[in-house]
Amino acid sequence: MRIDEDAAPTARRRPAPTSKDVARVAGVSQSTVSYVMSGKRPISAATRQLVLDAIDQLTYEPHAGARALAGHRTNVVGLMMPLPDPESAGGLMAFTEEIALNARKHDYDVLMLTAAEGPKALARVQRRAMCDAAIVMEIATDDPRAPLARELAMPVIFIGVPDDRDGLHCIDFDFETAAELLVDELADVECQEISVLGWSAERVAQKMNYVPRFRERAEARARSRGIAMRWISAPHTRAGVDDYLDGVLADGDRRPGLLTVHSPHEVGAALQQRGLVPGRDLDLVSLCTDAEAEVQPVPPTAVSTQPRDVSRLAMSWLFDLLDGDIPAELRLVEARLTRRGSVRHAG
Amino acid sequence: MRIDEDAAPTARRRPAPTSKDVARVAGVSQSTVSYVMSGKRPISAATRQLVLDAIDQLTYEPHAGARALAGHRTNVVGLMMPLPDPESAGGLMAFTEEIALNARKHDYDVLMLTAAEGPKALARVQRRAMCDAAIVMEIATDDPRAPLARELAMPVIFIGVPDDRDGLHCIDFDFETAAELLVDELADVECQEISVLGWSAERVAQKMNYVPRFRERAEARARSRGIAMRWISAPHTRAGVDDYLDGVLADGDRRPGLLTVHSPHEVGAALQQRGLVPGRDLDLVSLCTDAEAEVQPVPPTAVSTQPRDVSRLAMSWLFDLLDGDIPAELRLVEARLTRRGSVRHAG
DNA sequence: TTGTACGCGTTATCAT
DNA sequence: ATGATAACGCGTACAA
Numbered sequence: 133m134r135i136d137e138d139a140a141p142t143a144r145r146r147p148a149p150t151s152k153d154v155a156r157v158a159g160v161s162q163s164t165v166s167y168v169m170s171g172k173r174p175i176s177a178a179t180r181q182l183v184l185d186a187i188d189q190l191t192y193e194p195h196a197g198a199r200a201l202a203g204h205r206t207n208v209v210g211l212m213m214p215l216p217d218p219e220s221a222g223g224l225m226a227f228t229e230e231i232a233l234n235a236r237k238h239d240y241d242v243l244m245l246t247a248a249e250g251p252k253a254l255a256r257v258q259r260r261a262m263c264d265a266a267i268v269m270e271i272a273t274d275d276p277r278a279p280l281a282r283e284l285a286m287p288v289i290f291i292g293v294p295d296d297r298d299g300l301h302c303i304d305f306d307f308e309t310a311a312e313l314l315v316d317e318l319a320d321v322e323c324q325e326i327s328v329l330g331w332s333a334e335r336v337a338q339k340m341n342y343v344p345r346f347r348e349r350a351e352a353r354a355r356s357r358g359i360a361m362r363w364i365s366a367p368h369t370r371a372g373v374d375d376y377l378d379g380v381l382a383d384g385d386r387r388p389g390l391l392t393v394h395s396p397h398e399v400g401a402a403l404q405q406r407g408l409v410p411g412r413d414l415d416l417v418s419l420c421t422d423a424e425a426e427v428q429p430v431p432p433t434a435v436s437t438q439p440r441d442v443s444r445l446a447m448s449w450l451f452d453l454l455d456g457d458i459p460a461e462l463r464l465v466e467a468r469l470t471r472r473g474s475v476r477h478a479g
Numbered sequence: 480m481r482i483d484e485d486a487a488p489t490a491r492r493r494p495a496p497t498s499k500d501v502a503r504v505a506g507v508s509q510s511t512v513s514y515v516m517s518g519k520r521p522i523s524a525a526t527r528q529l530v531l532d533a534i535d536q537l538t539y540e541p542h543a544g545a546r547a548l549a550g551h552r553t554n555v556v557g558l559m560m561p562l563p564d565p566e567s568a569g570g571l572m573a574f575t576e577e578i579a580l581n582a583r584k585h586d587y588d589v590l591m592l593t594a595a596e597g598p599k600a601l602a603r604v605q606r607r608a609m610c611d612a613a614i615v616m617e618i619a620t621d622d623p624r625a626p627l628a629r630e631l632a633m634p635v636i637f638i639g640v641p642d643d644r645d646g647l648h649c650i651d652f653d654f655e656t657a658a659e660l661l662v663d664e665l666a667d668v669e670c671q672e673i674s675v676l677g678w679s680a681e682r683v684a685q686k687m688n689y690v691p692r693f694r695e696r697a698e699a700r701a702r703s704r705g706i707a708m709r710w711i712s713a714p715h716t717r718a719g720v721d722d723y724l725d726g727v728l729a730d731g732d733r734r735p736g737l738l739t740v741h742s743p744h745e746v747g748a749a750l751q752q753r754g755l756v757p758g759r760d761l762d763l764v765s766l767c768t769d770a771e772a773e774v775q776p777v778p779p780t781a782v783s784t785q786p787r788d789v790s791r792l793a794m795s796w797l798f799d800l801l802d803g804d805i806p807a808e809l810r811l812v813e814a815r816l817t818r819r820g821s822v823r824h825a826g
Numbered sequence: 827t828t829g830t831a832c833g834c835g836t837t838a839t840c841a842t
Numbered sequence: 843a844t845g846a847t848a849a850c851g852c853g854t855a856c857a858a
Contacts, residue, residue: 148605148606148608150850150851150852151851151852152851152852160828160829161828161829161830162829162830162851162852163828163829163830163831163852163853163854164827164828164829165852166852166853166854167828167853167854169852170853170854172853172854173827173828173854174827175827175828176827176828179827179828191606192606193603193606193607194607194851194852195547195548195607195608195850195851195852196544196547196553196607196608196609197543197544197545197546197547197548197553197608197836197850197851197852198544198548198834198850198851198852198853199544199851199852199853200542200543200544200834200852201542201544201545201548201833201834201835201836201850201851201852201853202833202834202851202852202853202854203834203852203853203854204834204853206543206544208590211591213572213575213576213579215576216572216573216576217572218572218770224572225560225563225564225565225571226563228560228591229560229562229563229593229595232560232591232592232593232595232596233593233595233596236593236596241590241591241592241604241609242590242591243555243588243589243590243591244558244575244579244588244589244590244591245579245588246576246579246580246583248576248579248580249579249580249583256540257588258495259495259538259539259540260540260541260542260543261495261542261543261544261835262543262588369744369774370744370748371776397716397717401717401748405752427716429718497834497835497836498835498836499835507844507845508844508845508846509835509836509845509846510836510837510838510844510845510846510847511843511844511845513835513836513837513838514837514838514844517837517838519837519838520843520844521843522843522844523843523844526843526844541835541836542834542835542836544834544835544836545834545835545836545837545850546835546836546837547836547850548834548835548836548837548849548850548851548852549835549836549837549838549849549850550836550837550838550850551837551850608851
C-alpha cells in the first residue's frame with residue numbers, strides 16, 4: 133500500500149438543528165413542529181407554513197434515533213442479501229436497488245444484512261430496534277430463517293417459498309406457471325423430448341426453493357403432454373453449456389427441444405458456434421429476463437423473471453403489513469411468455 | 480398475482496427487555512449495566528458476571544435509537560452502492576459482503592444508500608444521524624459527491640479516485656501500477672503492438688475514475704518502451720469481443736499482443752473458437768480477479784483486482800477514522816501480477 | 827387550533 | 843467500585 137499525504141481541513145461544524153430550534157425560529161412550540169411533520173393533528177395553514185419555512189431555513193431533519201425511541205418505529209427495513217454468487221449477481225443489483233428506491237418513496241431506509249450472519253441477524257436487529265420489518269432473499273426449501281421469522285414480532289417477507297410456508301409471508305416470481313408455459317410452448321410444436329439446462333449443482337445443493345418448484349411442474353407438465361424430459365444440471369460456464377449441447381445433439385434423428393433456465397448468452401454463443409439456429413434447426417425456450425433475451429443473436433422465446441416487479445410488489449406488501457395486520461399468504465408474480473421466434477411455428 | 484391464504488398466528492409478544500430490566504435481575508443499578516457493556520469504567524469481576532448473566536438470561540440487546548441519542552453514535556456505516564450494472568455486478572456482491580462482514584466485527588451495521596438518490600443521500604443520513612461514516616463506491620473523475628463529502632462532518636471514504644481528491648479519503652486498487660505491470664509483461668517479450676480491450680463506451684461516458692487512471696499509465700508505459708498501443712472500447716458481449724479480435728488479427732504478419740481489462744471469459748471463449756492459444760499464437764495479459772482467471776481454458780497471466788482486499792482495507796481505515804482524526808490521503812492496494820503462461824517466454 | 831409535560835432507553839457526569 | 847441523575851431529541855396524552 134502506497135501512501136500520499138494531503139492537508140486536512142479542520143473546520144468546526146455547528147450541531148445539527150433540532151425540532152426545538154425549528155420551534156424557536158417559527159415561534160411555535162416543539163410539539164407543533166412534530167405535529168406538522170407527522171400530520172397527526174390539524175394545523176392552521178398559517179402556522180404550518182411558518183414551521184415549514186423554519187424547517188427549510190435550518191435544513192432540519194429529525195434525529196432518527198430520537199424518533200425511533202419516542203415513536204417506536206425506525207423507518208428502516210432490513211434486507212438480508214444472499215451469499216455472493218457471480219451466477220446470480222446481475223439481477224441482484226437491480227433487485228436491491230428497486231427495494232431501496234421503493235423504501236425511499238415511503239421515507240424508509242434499508243439496512244443491509246448478510247446471509248453469512250445467519251438467522252440470528254434478524255433476531256438481533258429486532259431486539260436492537262433497528263428495523264420495522266425485513267425482507268429475506270434467496271430462500272432454501274428448508275430455510276433456517278423460516279422458523280425464526282414465524283416468531284419475530286416484526287413483519288418479514290420472504291422472496292421465495294420454503295417447503296413449509298405456514299405462517300410466512302412469501303412472494304416470488306411464479307416459477308410454477310413459468311415451467312408450464314415453457315413446456316407447453318415446446319409441446320405445441322410436437323416436440324418429442326425436452327432437454328433442460330437446469331440450475332447448477334451448487335444451486336441444487338443449496339436447496340434453492342425455485343429449483344424444485346420449477347422442475348417438478350415442468351416434469352409434471354411434460355408427462356401430461358406425453359413428452360420425455362431430460363434434466364441436466366450443468367455449470368453455467370461455456371464448457372458446461374457445451375457438454376449440455378453435446379448430449380442434446382447426440383441423437384441426430386430427432387429435432388431437439390431445448391429449455392434453459394438462464395445463461396441465454398452462453399447458450400446462444402455455443403449454438404452460433406455450431407452453426408445452429410434456434411427456430412430453424414431446433415426449438416429453444418428460456419427462463420431469463422427480457423433484457424438478457426433481447427441481446428442474443430437469436431432472441432429466444434422466453435418467460436421473463438422480472439426482478440424489479442417482484443421487489444416492487446414485495447415493498448408494497450411490506451408497507452401494507454406495517455399499516456395493519458395481513459394474514460400470511462403466498463403471492464406470486466405473473467409469469468408471461470414472450471415469443472421471439474426461437475421455436476418453429478406450430479403445424 | 481395469485482393469492483393463497485393461510486392462517487396467521489396472533490401471538491402476543493412481550494416488550495424487549497431494557498437495561499433497567501437487566502439491572503433489576505442482576506441487582507445492580509442501570510448505569511452499572513451500561514458500564515459493563517461499554518467497558519468505560521472498571522467493574523469488579525463479581526458484578527460484571529452478575530450483569531452478564533442477566534443480559535444472557537433476558538437476551539438483552541441495547542436499543543439502537545436510545546444508544547444513538549445518548550451516545551452520539553449510531554454504530555452504522557452508510558454504503559453508497561453504484562448504479563446497477565450487469566457488467567460489474569459479479570465483484571460487487573463480494574465487495575459489499577466484505578464491507579458488511581468487517582462492519583459486524585466491530586459491532587457495526589451497514590445502511591444501504593443508492594447512487595440513484597444522489598449526493599444528497601449523504602447529507603440526509605448525516606442530518607438524521609443515521610450513520611457515523613460512509614463509504615462511496617464507483618467514483619467518477621468529476622464525482623458530484625466529492626464536494627459534498629468535503630463538507631460533511633462524518634468521515635467519508637471513496638472507493639476510487641476523482642480528479643480532484645483534495646481533502647478526500649480515497650482508497651482503491653492500484654490501477655496505475657497494474658497498467659505498468661501488464662504493459663511490461665508484453666514489452667518484455669518483444670511485443671510490437673499492444674491491442675487493449677478497454678472498458679465499454681458506457682463506462683467511459685460515466686467517467687469512471689479508473690478508466691483514465693489505467694489508460695494513461697498504460698499508454699505512457701507503452702511509449703517509454705517503444706511499443707504501439709491501440710485502445711478499443713468494445714462492449715463486453717461476445718460480439719464486441721469478436722470485433723475486437725477481428726481488428727487485432729487483421730494484420731497477420733505480427734504476433735499480436737493482447738491486453739484485456741476484464742471479461743476474460745468472453746475473450747477466452749472467442750480465442751478458443753478461433754483455435755488460437757494464448758502463449759503459443761499470441762501473447763495475452765488481463766486485468767481481472769484470480770477467480771476469473773483460473774477458470775479459463777488457458778488461464779491468463781493477470782493482475783488481480785482483489786475486491787475483498789480493497790473493502791477490507793477501506794473498513795479498517797474507516798474505523799481508524801472513527802477513533803481519531805487522520806489526514807485525508809490516497810491509499811492504493813498493491814497490484815500483483817500472476818504469470819500463468821498466456822505469454823511466451825522472454826528470449 | 828395550540829401549548830405543556832412526560833416518557834422512550836441509553837450515555838455520561840456527578841456524587842459517594 | 844458503584845449508584846443516582848441529568849441530558850439526548852422526539853412523539854403524544856393531557857390541558858387549555
